[in-house]
Amino acid sequence: MLSARQQSILTELLEQRGFVPVDRFQSEYGLSARTVRHDLLQIEDWLAGYDIGIERNRKHGIALIVDEDGREKLERLLRERPDHLDAERRSRWLAKRLLESSKLRTDEVQEELKISKSTLLSDLAEVTRLLGGKDLKLAREGGWIRVLGDERKKRSAYLELLRLEITDENVLRVVLGDREDRMGGTNLWNPWFSPKDAQFLFDIVRMLERKLNVEFTDAGYSALVLHLLMAVERLKNNHRIQMDPELFGEVSGAEEFRVVRQLALPEMERYFQLEVPLEEAGYITQHILGAQKAQDAKAEQSVYVQLAKRIVMEVEQELHRPLQRTEQVVHGLSVHLKPAMYRAKFGLQSANPLLPQLEQENASLLDVTQEVVNRVLKEHGVCFDRDEIGYISLHLSSGLSHAVSAVRKRVAIVCSSGLGSSAILQRRLESMFPVLEIAGRFAYKELKQLPFEQIDAILSTIEIQLPLPVQVIKVSPLLSPEDESSIGRLLGVSPLGRPMEADTLQRVGEIVRIVERHADVRNRNRLLEDLIHLLQGGSVSGHKGLQRLTELLPAGSILTGQTAEGWEEAVRLGSRLLRERGIIGLQYEEKLFQMIGEQKHHFVIGEGIAFPHASPQDGVWGTGFSLVTLAEPVPLGPSGQPVWLLVTLAAADKTSHLTALSTLLDVFGDAAFMEFLRRADDADAVWDRLKAKEGETLDAEN
Structure with a gap:
């Protein structure tokens, strides 16, 4: 039986139709190499029961050995009868099935999910909560369950659930009515969105790419097409939305806005026979800015490359250790930053489904990432929320060979007055031991007021005879070589040496x-x-x-x-x-x-x-x-x-x-x-x- 995560990994292998680098799963799911190996072995054992194998290549990664019949069978198994879903995924899966169908029998749902009646009732309560936020209701009568509410709201709720369940590539395939990617054997989009309309808007997006000489991410493609479909539906029903004047003034000065206004809007008005206000051009521009990939800047002075390097260097300093594979980390981070900064600026940030797992497995790295990234980006007027920070931490964690701790050694400085010699000692410590954090300078008479629970040691220029709950190291204000050795040995840190010219x-x-x-x-x-x-x-x-x-x-x-x-x-x-x-x-x-x-x-x-x-x-x-x-x-x-x-x-x-x-x-x-x-x-x-x-x-x- 596969876990939910293992099913997700298998789905990705199935969709790739080729080799997938193994370290992608480490960064994507925030896992250790050992955990990924365990998951792949479990998947391999499960696949053996269906005569499907796995091929490993040290250079390229891992791929499925499966013919088209086996692929179709595997797709059906993963789609129709999940081996295991946790409560959250099971509720989302059930909500999606209800939105796909006019109604479902409760006993058939129990049989399909292999759950008890009490578990089903618990899941339905969660579905009710999910749909309630969309102004939709769940009705149960005579052993049947169905969703009540406006069809447009059903469509909107379904789109959100769908984007959580499948890749952006498949979202586009479903939007365009690709026969091979219909969910449950039925094209669920046609009743709400005409495939012809979707194809037209898809061509509009491709035209914008060519005219702007940019490339959109898969997520950007799907988000932009879905936004355009929704915008057209709003305008058909004479529902216009207003954009903040200051924000509109900012985006209307962008080259992307000019191209949308001159090329996309006239084509949309001609095709759909309706007027598209300039505010819609503003929102389309927002999505374009948040959807496009950062160009692989050959010039190393690209602003996003330089920001990525600053982030990596400051994270290394905070963690007191270097990252590995920094070229890949910087490249991936620089590509991520441009659209991410626009998303933050325009309020387009979305939930990160991996965040709970990231918080559980490495909250300290998230904390360090959040502090460093928002400090670096402050001058650009950007502040990332925790969800976006989670994505950035995945880039950074790909450079970590094992779990890290952001804890620093903290010391208090004590001298007879708390001034003079302690100031000299602090400057010397900051020069020789930058990994130490100075909690403060104190006079001898202030010993009892020290925050002992917050410090690891006391460095004192005078003898201290009092019994204290932390280590006391007697040193010279100028730090002799013996002092440096004592500090390094007792606190586990190394002094900096002079460079060898x-x-x-x-x-x-x-x-x-x-x-x-x-x-x-x-x-x-x-x-x-x-x-x-x-x-x-x-x-x-x-x-x-x-x-x-x-x-x-x-x-x-x-x-x-x-x-x-x-x-x-x-x-x-x-x-x-x-x-x-x-x-x-x-x-x-x-x-x-x-x-x-x-x-x-x-x-x-x-x-x-x-x-x-x-x-x-x-x-x-x-x-x-x-x-x-x-x-x-x-x-x-x-x-x-x-x-x-x-x-x-x-x-x-x-x-x-x-x-x-x-x-x-x-x-x-x-x-x-x-x-x-x-x-x-x-x-x-x-x-x-x-x-x-x-x-x-x-x-x-x-």
Whole structure:
């Protein structure tokens, strides 16, 4: 027996007539990958009973193996005898059947749904409530049930229910009287809407698409056609609606309004032999603006792309972790934003049927999304309701590999006066630990007034002997390295380190070459490591236990022989490898683009070698490297320096990557290794060679 959700997934597979990406179900239903796999296995077992199979393809997704006879049988099963419906869906299904038919027998309904009489009475009470909001009544007599009320209101109620039950593609097919998509074997639209009229209006919508050079979403198509059908019915009955003058003034200045007025309205008046007022042109314009897809802007400066990037970056900061697949997330979000912003502006937002499930499964992500999105869009005069926020959170959740928490660590600052040194400490904390939230600065005498239930720890510049219900960490106002370590260890957060400038690496390499001309170097790699550590402000001893290059650069973060159309694509290849490991967010990649575009960098550290990196403040959640070689060099930014090797670094602290850097410098100075790297076509072979390089260093030390 399939659940309601599994039936919905199966319906989508049936309608697709091809492969469906599995991750679509994750984002569409807000499910984990594991839950989707479970649902698909249940569906596969159920289908086996009808000799229908499922084909899986790692690249394309999943598809049904079914001939036309099996497809027709499956459509009939899903339409006529659902295996399982929850109470809400069962009530909607029953209301729709009642609106389709003149009347129904109660015993036949019980048999069809496999429910008891008491359950039927409960469902009918819900149907009464649903229809009551449409000025329709439910009548029961002699074992029969039927709906009483105006036919136009029945039609309106049916349209709303239908849009909840089937896809927009099928809505259009039903509107147009497509024989293959008639519900229950009867074209239910013809008594209310002439297929000829619907076809005419459909052609009007297609004409508007061509003239405006836009593309409507499936939902936009169906909503616009249905709006036009309803508008014509209103005008036939001499019922005109007024538009707010200010709103009319705004939409009447749009190019879409001009095209509707000059082309669509005259055609509608000629065909239907009635006058179409300008207010209707205004409402049609509203639907057009809310229905069209955002164009896939090739220019990355598209306002909607930039808004999507801002939303992603701020959500990453709020969640304290990077999103995965950010290109897809930004693209999907930017496409969604344009019509969504118009819908919000014109009051066309609709209910999100997935919202209850989203609230139950990840309310914290919804809260973060709502705060960030409405903050970003405030300057555009737009505020999304919770339903629209739910749709946006689905885009964002597609970039999350597992459940997230938006909870931040909160600390209170205490000093002898609550001023002076505490202000210095706060500024230092905000610089070194931006993931911490400062609950406030307090004097020692205010200790008993602290909101202990709202904070995780106290950072104090003075000794506190009182027993308190939270952790107390004694620190210097300037935060010594020991203080940073204590805060990080006790609160589970990492301090930001100073960025490693590429010209420092160049300088170290030059120093080593000078030394090698005048002396025999026993351990070149150790010399490089000590010099890097010294120039970073540390000592030449006491930095044992640092991570080696092959620990920070796994084989999965190495790409060889890649093709890139420009430096942006080349840099994105390297940053994507770090994002996939959860080390950086979109903000870091954007910062690299900015630095290269504005020539505020020293990334080119050798002939053909680029070393992109930015500050930890730019969205770093770990330390790691990626390595990309290009089949053909690309000019890096406006300076045009050709590069074929990009080693991208993200460092969350000051020291853990220093040993790895020394190995890299050793590699860059090894002509034979660089020639191997230029010709390499196997990531594992590159990693093995790097591992061997580290082994040479260990042998030299021993």
